[in-house]
Amino acid sequence: MVSVERAAACVCGQLRTTLRGEPRRVYACHCLECQATTGSAMAHRAIFPDAAVVERSGEVRRWRRTGSSGGWLEQAFCPTCGTVVWMTAQALTAAISVSVGCFRDPAFPPPVAAHWTVRRPPWLRLAGVADAS
Ligand SMILES: [Zn+2]
Ligand SMILES: [Zn+2]
Numbered sequence: 001m002v003s004v005e006r007a008a009a010c011v012c013g014q015l016r017t018t019l020r021g022e023p024r025r026v027y028a029c030h031c032l033e034c035q036a037t038t039g040s041a042m043a044h045r046a047i048f049p050d051a052a053v054v055e056r057s058g059e060v061r062r063w064r065r066t067g068s069s070g071g072w073l074e075q076a077f078c079p080t081c082g083t084v085v086w087m088t089a090q091a092l093t094a095a096i097s098v099s100v101g102c103f104r105d106p107a108f109p110p111p112v113a114a115h116w117t118v119r120r121p122p123w124l125r126l127a128g129v130a131d132a133s
Pocket of ligand 1: 010011012013015080081082084
């Protein structure tokens with residue numbers, strides 16, 4: 001059986017990564033850091049195991065911060081256009097969290113859970129998405 005491959009790329013297209021197989025978990029996060037990072041009301045991310053990465057190209061910069069749980073988070077972004085294409089985190093063992101918007105695919109599997117719903121704007125409703133925290 002041939003498993004699906006999907007490419008995620010920044011807005012300008014120079015930083016890209018191709019992943020094989022389905023994501024392990026797709027989620028939304030409404031924490032204020034994700035809102036600031038995305039410039040929107042939520043981050044929409046998909047966790048893939050490191051082994052799913054079949055290709056990566058382009059220049060990448062990384063920025064590390066302390067997450068709300070106390071562990072580190074590291075954003076991998078394009079130095080030209082600034083798009084965060086993926087993140088790694090202390091809490092993610094041998095896995096990366098890819099920005100779903102970078103797949104440019106509205107048919108991408110939807111989020112199954114939303115985090116930091118206490119920070120979610122009251123006008124936003126995600127159909128069929130459970131509040132995880
Ligand atoms: Zn770019
Ligand atoms: Zn967040």
